[in-house]
Amino acid sequence: MNHLTIQELxxxxxxxxxxxxxxxxxxxxxxxxxxxxxxSYVTVTDELALEQAKRADERIAKNENVTPxxxxxxxxxxxxxxxxxxxxxSSKILESYIPQYDATVTNKLNDAGAVLVGKTNMDxxxxxxxxxxxxxxxxxxxxxxxxxxxxSSGGSAAALSANLATFAIGEDTGGSVRQPASFCGVTGIKPxxxxxxxxxxxxxxSSFDSIGPFARDAYDxxxxxxxxxxxxxxxxxxxxxxxxxxxxxxNKPVKGMKLGIPKEYFVAGMDAGVESAIQEAIRQYEKLGxxxxxxxxxxxxxxxxxxYLLLFAEASSNLARFDGTRxxxxxxxxxxxxxxxxxxxxxxxxxDEVKRRMMLGAYALSAGxxxxxxLKAQKVRTLLRRDFExxxxxxxxxxxxxxxxxxxxxxxxxxxxxxMYLSDIYTVATNPAGVPALALPCGFSKxxxxxxxxxxxxxxxxxxxxxxxxxxxxxxxxxKLPPL
Amino acid sequence: MKLTYEPxxxxxxxxxxxxxxxxxxSCSADxxxxxxxxxNICPVCTGLPGALPVANKKATExxxxxxxxxxxxxxxxxxxxxxxxxxxxxxxxxxxxxxxLPIAERGWMDVTSPLTPLLLGEGLGAREQLRxxxxxxxxxxxxxxxxxxxxYALVDFNRAGVPLLEIVxxxxxxxxxxxxxxxxxxxxxxxxxGVNSGDMEKGVLxxxxxxxxxxxxxxxxxxxxxxxxxxxxxxxxRAAQYEIERQIKIYExxxxxxQETLGWDDARGVTTSQRSKEDAHxxxxxxxxxxxxxxxxxxxxxxxxxxxxxxxxxKTSRFISDFGLTPSExxxxxxxxxxxxxxxxxxxxxxxxxxxxHSWIAGELMRTLNESNLSIDELTxxxxxxxxxxxxxxxxxxSGNSAKVVFNEMVxxxxxxxxxxxxxxxxxxxxxxxxxxIVTKILDDNPSEIEKYHAGxxxxxxxxxxxxxxxxxxxxxxxxxxxxxxxxxxxxxx
Numbered sequence: 001m002n003h004l005t006i007q008e009l010x011x012x013x014x015x016x017x018x019x020x021x022x023x024x025x026x027x028x029x030x031x032x033x034x035x036x037x038x039x040s041y042v043t044v045t046d047e048l049a050l051e052q053a054k055r056a057d058e059r060i061a062k063n064e065n066v067t068p069x070x071x072x073x074x075x076x077x078x079x080x081x082x083x084x085x086x087x088x089x090s091s092k093i094l095e096s097y098i099p100q101y102d103a104t105v106t107n108k109l110n111d112a113g114a115v116l117v118g119k120t121n122m123d124x125x126x127x128x129x130x131x132x133x134x135x136x137x138x139x140x141x142x143x144x145x146x147x148x149x150x151x152s153s154g155g156s157a158a159a160l161s162a163n164l165a166t167f168a169i170g171e172d173t174g175g176s177v178r179q180p181a182s183f184c185g186v187t188g189i190k191p192x193x194x195x196x197x198x199x200x201x202x203x204x205x206s207s208f209d210s211i212g213p214f215a216r217d218a219y220d221x222x223x224x225x226x227x228x229x230x231x232x233x234x235x236x237x238x239x240x241x242x243x244x245x246x247x248x249x250x251n252k253p254v255k256g257m258k259l260g261i262p263k264e265y266f267v268a269g270m271d272a273g274v275e276s277a278i279q280e281a282i283r284q285y286e287k288l289g290x291x292x293x294x295x296x297x298x299x300x301x302x303x304x305x306x307x308y309l310l311l312f313a314e315a316s317s318n319l320a321r322f323d324g325t326r327x328x329x330x331x332x333x334x335x336x337x338x339x340x341x342x343x344x345x346x347x348x349x350x351x352d353e354v355k356r357r358m359m360l361g362a363y364a365l366s367a368g369x370x371x372x373x374x375l376k377a378q379k380v381r382t383l384l385r386r387d388f389e390x391x392x393x394x395x396x397x398x399x400x401x402x403x404x405x406x407x408x409x410x411x412x413x414x415x416x417x418x419x420m421y422l423s424d425i426y427t428v429a430t431n432p433a434g435v436p437a438l439a440l441p442c443g444f445s446k447x448x449x450x451x452x453x454x455x456x457x458x459x460x461x462x463x464x465x466x467x468x469x470x471x472x473x474x475x476x477x478x479x480k481l482p483p484l
Numbered sequence: 485m486k487l488t489y490e491p492x493x494x495x496x497x498x499x500x501x502x503x504x505x506x507x508x509x510s511c512s513a514d515x516x517x518x519x520x521x522x523x524n525i526c527p528v529c530t531g532l533p534g535a536l537p538v539a540n541k542k543a544t545e546x547x548x549x550x551x552x553x554x555x556x557x558x559x560x561x562x563x564x565x566x567x568x569x570x571x572x573x574x575x576x577x578x579x580x581x582x583x584x585l586p587i588a589e590r591g592w593m594d595v596t597s598p599l600t601p602l603l604l605g606e607g608l609g610a611r612e613q614l615r616x617x618x619x620x621x622x623x624x625x626x627x628x629x630x631x632x633x634x635x636y637a638l639v640d641f642n643r644a645g646v647p648l649l650e651i652v653x654x655x656x657x658x659x660x661x662x663x664x665x666x667x668x669x670x671x672x673x674x675x676x677x678g679v680n681s682g683d684m685e686k687g688v689l690x691x692x693x694x695x696x697x698x699x700x701x702x703x704x705x706x707x708x709x710x711x712x713x714x715x716x717x718x719x720x721x722r723a724a725q726y727e728i729e730r731q732i733k734i735y736e737x738x739x740x741x742x743q744e745t746l747g748w749d750d751a752r753g754v755t756t757s758q759r760s761k762e763d764a765h766x767x768x769x770x771x772x773x774x775x776x777x778x779x780x781x782x783x784x785x786x787x788x789x790x791x792x793x794x795x796x797x798x799k800t801s802r803f804i805s806d807f808g809l810t811p812s813e814x815x816x817x818x819x820x821x822x823x824x825x826x827x828x829x830x831x832x833x834x835x836x837x838x839x840x841x842h843s844w845i846a847g848e849l850m851r852t853l854n855e856s857n858l859s860i861d862e863l864t865x866x867x868x869x870x871x872x873x874x875x876x877x878x879x880x881x882x883s884g885n886s887a888k889v890v891f892n893e894m895v896x897x898x899x900x901x902x903x904x905x906x907x908x909x910x911x912x913x914x915x916x917x918x919x920x921x922i923v924t925k926i927l928d929d930n931p932s933e934i935e936k937y938h939a940g941x942x943x944x945x946x947x948x949x950x951x952x953x954x955x956x957x958x959x960x961x962x963x964x965x966x967x968x969x970x971x972x973x974x975x976x977x978x
Binding site: 081089094097099198199206233313319321323325338367374 | 537
């Protein structure tokens with residue numbers, strides 16, 4: 001039953017054909033068997049999970065406050081605070097950090113009765129595209145254990161793909177949900193920036209970070225998002241507008257809707273297998289009666305530099321609080337003064353990629369360079385946002401590739417940070433623009449999954465789910481299971 | 485020819501805002517009454533991973549109120565920024581402040597100053613009115629408190645995140661007195677607005693002075709130094725004065741002033757170097773991405789403007805024009821809002837003149853408050869009773885001396901002045917016949933003193949009046965007694 005959807009399991013749970021404790025035990029059992037190979041989890045919360053499952057069963061028995069997520073086992077990316085459960089961001093500096101408080105998303109999932117089975121591996125603080133930049137062993141792609149699962153939410157995507165959870169929470173700063181979803185053959189959404197509260201999410205880039213779920217299909221993603229989205233008085237950047245009931249509009253036909261194909265996303269450098277899978281999906285939409293339009297996002301080529309520049313800058317400041325004085329790792333051997341403790345702790349606690357990005361960010365923000373780098377990037381960010389606005393003037397949703405390639409080999413790009421940055425080329429522009437994007441499996445290239453992304457208007461996740469669901473009604477790529 | 489120098493002074497005033505909760509979380513901002521360290525804390529103000537700030541509405545209102553009181557324009561779109569630096573009292577590794585777009589900008593404050601370039605101690609000559617421009621008013625958060633021990637330091641986060649206001653002037657002051665008047669007036673305004681207690685001993689208000697000197701007549705701005713953490717008016721004036729003289733000496737000796745941050749050593753009376761320009765922090769300011777810009781509507785700004793009370797300057801003018809007080813009487817009464825309010829409350833209940841009420845407040849009331857170390861807010865003497873007492877003296881129902889006795893009784897135990905007068909039998913004797921009788925008796929009993937008086941020792945008049953007062957236990961109307969006594973003495977001259 002580990003491969004079933006939330007929808008299917010929910011039916012079994014409320015008809016008492018299975019209990020949440022049974023389901024959770026099966027998931028934990030599957031983790032014990034398979035995760036030695038995949039290494040998607042950093043922490044498995046056996047005891048807590050069984051406790052939560054028991055409570056979920058009680059809720060179901062009394063038919064009290066039962067939600068579609070009650071009793072469903074899920075995995076959480078290890079950058080989201082869980083009270084009493086260590087939250088590491090896959091960094092040595094937080095290896096033993098146990099939060100005193102729950103993130104808003106954690107609270108909401110608790111309230112819904114979902115069952116946390118563990119915290120998943122990631123690139124350290126979200127800095128990476130392969131889940132190799134981790135203080136823990138690199139997560140493997142369940143489709144081919146010699147390949148990466150993508151990143152930075154690679155642990156969550158791999159866990160879901162390998163049936164080690166029924167859904168998984170990820171976080172997308174520049175493709176960190178979509179790219180691993182694509183590499184692992186699962187569905188995932190990066191919601192509109194500000195749709196899901198970031199309170200308790202350990203920030204990488206405050207103005208890009210978007211928490212979103214991975215699930216077996218668009219319907220399940222919609223179900224989870226309904227439960228975790230919404231205004232939060234603890235996060236001033238969340239939208240006030242109410243969360244729509246996504247699943248109630250998901251079955252609406254897509255006939256006559258306008259699908260935009262951004263021409264800048266179909267250029268040289270894409271693998272032939274990836275391109276043909278994407279083109280096939282476009283033809284599928286045509287068959288569903290959608291109007292296909294070519295559109296232009298003229299500033300796409302600036303997406304990558306703008307994204308990385310702003311990322312470096314914000315991250316350099318966001319990571320300043322990891323100083324060894326209040327929580328996490330503290331190295332103070334023969335320290336002369338407080339600053340010495342900071343230096344020793346940060347030297348020992350952060351990985352190379354994190355150090356590289358913080359230095360670049362501090363440089364970009366420093367006196368004399370601010371205007372040329374940070375400020376310029378913010379101005380181009382406005383242009384990227386306008387690109388999407390004008391594209392959406394003529395279409396309802398955009399379709400684009402997620403990654404120019406399928407999952408690459410472990411170690412293939414670790415020595416070349418720039419090559420690693422380039423693997424994000426199709427996903428990074430959406431985050432500075434703040435728009436939502438849904439990743440869907442759309443085929444295979446040389447036995448590895450290929451994904452596409454549907455990009456929507458601000459706060460228009462409903463349309464993404466509708467269009468994604470329509471595709472999954474006529475294809476079964478999302479139902480394929482890895483040979484694990 | 486020897487050059488004469490004039491100082492160029494700009495000031496930063498850092499004041500805590502009197503809010504219930506901290507600037508970016510709901511923890512209590514009242515760190516002063518916290519029972520022990522690190523009790524008013526949460527994930528936000530201790531900078532735990534993932535915690536996010538939420539701006540305090542009340543602090544925004546108070547900051548806007550100050551901006552308006554200082555004649556600033558309010559920025560309808562203003563933003564928070566991160567000021568990045570590492571220090572153990574700064575849990576996030578950055579302070580949330582305002583940088584490019586503060587809540588208020590471009591205001592002014594009128595101050596008086598001796599004519600430039602007189603320096604402190606020489607300023608008894610003519611004074612001038614000077615308009616000091618206020619560059620900006622912005623909101624930021626306070627840091628934690630460090631206690632340094634021998635080999636370690638302790639951090640108390642109760643103060644971390646308490647809202648602070650920073651008021652920055654242009655370098656428009658040319659005398660230390662102008663700086664003193666500027667800070668004194670701003671402190672009074674902050675207290676009037678109820679945004680800061682002005683209690684400098686508790687550190688809720690601190691000054692920073694930027695000082696440079698230049699030859700009189702020159703318009704250049706020379707290298708300045710920045711004196712940090714001045715926590716009293718005395719420290720401000722002494723430090724500024726010291727720094728002016730230090731810089732002049734450097735120029736006189738042909739040297740150059742170097743740009744640096746200085747501390748003030750109050751015990752030794754000298755400024756000390758803390759950081760030179762080369763070591764200056766690069767704070768890497770950038771807009772705070774966790775907080776959207778504060779968008780303030782015209783209606784909101786108007787609603788804040790409506791809450792502006794009458795400020796000290798306006799109140800002083802009104803007291804002079806409406807009540808006929810002298811400028812110094814009016815300034816005394818308006819120095820504290822509670823004092824001005826008390827004065828007006830008494831005056832409104834009283835039939836006596838504003839001068840009489842002022843002299844009672846400035847005299848007996850102040851003496852009593854000082855002796856008992858009470859503030860006017862702690863006074864239980866109601867304005868009604870006080871007014872009644874003042875009127876009783878004005879109407880000569882009781883003498884001044886008796887009134888003081890009644891006053892002390894009222895301050896101690898409360899009560900109605902008429903009642904106290906009755907109980908203590910203090911009513912003034914104004915019956916002319918009765919006083920005449922006493923006067924006649926005293927004159928009859930003291931022929932030799934009358935002789936001396938008539939011989940030219942006119943100071944004896946006071947002695948005769950005193951005898952009458954003694955005979956009536958101070959109740960005789962002193963003016964009437966004096967008049968009758970004088971008449972009797974003259975009559976007996978024949």
